[in-house]
Amino acid sequence: MNQPSRIRRVARVGSRFLIVGGLSTLIEIAVFNLLVYGLGWNVVVAKLVASAVALVNAYFGNREWTFRHRDRRSRWSELVLFLAANVACTALGAALVWAGVEAVHLLLGRPPGAIAVNIVNLVSIATVVVVRFALYHWVVFRTSPKPAVAEAAIGVDVPRP
Secondary structure: OOHHHHHHHHHHHHHHHHHHHHHHHHHHHHHHHHHHHHOOOOHHHHHHHHHHHHHHHHHHHHHHHHOOOOOOOOHHHHHHHHHHHHHHHHHHHHHHHHHHHHHHHHHHOOOOOHHHHHHHHHHHHHHHHHHHHHHHHHHHOOOOOOHHHHHHHHOOOOOOO
């Protein structure tokens, strides 16, 4: 595959990923704010729960639209990889929210308000998006290996015409 067509393909997949991610982000932000400001939950716990709720939308959107052209391994193994990638990304996001809120608290000398907390949350989301796309692209919804590459990997000689 030549370079321009590869770039166009990645751009199409990336734009679909961003659309699904944008919707999931809106879901995550809404749930996060409901839990923190509507129900008084701790920001880290709210981040974890909001991420889990948005995860359901993300799985189906990415599986059935963004990466629908990719190799369909067993649904269970794909789901396990998806959940593992998202546990890692959710933990990273929660750690970034905690560190960001603590840093803003130290800078301001008082607990941060809703705007500051939401800015920290958005920065954590943006950071995790990059990590999540890489994991989905190369691990969870991977492409099938080329037959020659797969045969070479297991040491099978391929007759040449």
